[in-house]
Amino acid sequence: MSAASIALAALPLAALLGAVLALKWSAPRAGALAWLAGCAIALLFFGSDARLLAIGSAKGLSLSLFVLSIVWTSVLLYNVVDELGGIDVIGNTMTRLVSDPLAQALVVGWAFSGFMQGIAGFGVPVAVVAPLMVFMGFTPARAAAIALVGHAWSVTFGSLGSSYFTIQLVTGIEGGEIGPQMAALFAMPIIVTGFAVAHLQGGAGAMRRGAPLILVMGGSMALCMWLLALVGAPQVASLVSGLVGCGAGWLASKTPLLPKAALDEASQRVEPRRRMSFHMAFLPYYFVLLLSIVSQIPVVKEIGAPLLWGLDYPAVETSLGYEVDAESSYAKIRLLRHPAPLILLSLALTYGVFLARGLWKRGAALSAGRKTYAQCVSTSVGIATMVMMALVMTDTGMTVFLGGAIADVTQSAFPVFSPYIGALGTFMTGSNTNSNVMFGALQQETAGALGVSAVTIASVQSIGGSLGSAIAPAKVLVGTAIVGLSGKENEVMKRTIPYCLLIVLLVGIQAWIILNLF
């Protein structure tokens, strides 16, 4: 294993990293460069040929289709609800229900943002929660920072599980194995992000005052996430946990668990006249929830088993002797279980109900579709190119090679560094999903080389990726733009970076303890 070979294998990732961090390139631009670099290195130094490159890239595109179908449909759903005025109603209801600023930060900035991540993801929680918090009286930089840190616990199981399904696909670890363990490992970061939000709201005093409330909310959210992962409904684990957290926070904030604080003027705000009830505004998400649960019923699973789409791939081998097994129905999309068809069905049901009740706005679907297209094009190019790069690296043996090198260097300290790799991936690309694609197989290979649990390391990769959302420039930009801080991203990032680095370190230490002491 020469240093030159290691450097060559790392070059596509280094190109991605350098383009994003040093050159400040966007994700699609950096992804395209990294894919081109990956292809060139695979061709020249790792025994690849055009067919092998094409097969690796096609696998990447198959995986991209699986993930992007979730991204496009969840953003479309959000935009339709927004067009119908539902997002305003949901936001106003949240503001009316909770009046204490600390409780607002926790219920809206922590739990509700997690719920929003559960249904939409893709920067939407920051886009919705940050202005809501400014509406409640928080300063713009604090509002954006709370939204960024507050939603970071929910990203892996958010967007109806797109990042979670990706780590499963990339590593080949069964959902029944990785889901409950990952959800259990999320318990600590869930609670710590709650304390971070309290600290952002009011410093150490707010942490002390809010501790009982944070423990009740965080405990409820963590338990809920674990139970949903255990029963095989990970796609709604963030959504339902966020909702449970909102409920627990609202109820607990009315009890002595949260000592009273003086109310400010923001809490006396008069709510504008509403066009529809909260439950009506929330109906599309009720449908998503209901259909996700129905899709897990054994009879439905059995009926839906043959209804799937996926491409078959042949076994391949590089001229250096690296072999990849054949794949059957790669990145399969199950019609009755994949989130995208369920979201589309929810949209159709919503259309029927809203039309019958006279609440449907003419042109809402078209306008939402246009917005969705505008929002998703660049992300799609970014995801496709980065996933292709990751799969070309994997199919030509570069990932395995790098995994061995990392294992050699870090040895027993690797679990501590593992979540930082996940966070780095999200920092670079703005996406937990992209991070899992880029580094999932690498982390798995490294775990294998070190002889530690690949399930724990893959979980920690995704948790680190989730937490990295708090500092990812792509998401920070969404937050700063929406609260009127464009060009002053540093004001937000200097608030979020210390919390993110600390929580990721705690996740690494937790993983090290689990792997070494149990």
Add this chain to the structure above:
Amino acid sequence: MFSKDRVKQYVFWAMVIDAPFIYISAVTLDNAAATIASLVVMGAASALAIWSH
């Protein structure tokens, strides 16, 4: 001259259209010339993505 915004759309659609050809040429047809052609299209789209995004 094309604007960068317009080129971004072309890049996206070029990738969408080329995606099935990469699979068909390399797996279904197993044809070297078609495979190289489909990769060249994806490579050109990526080069344009570097310029336009």
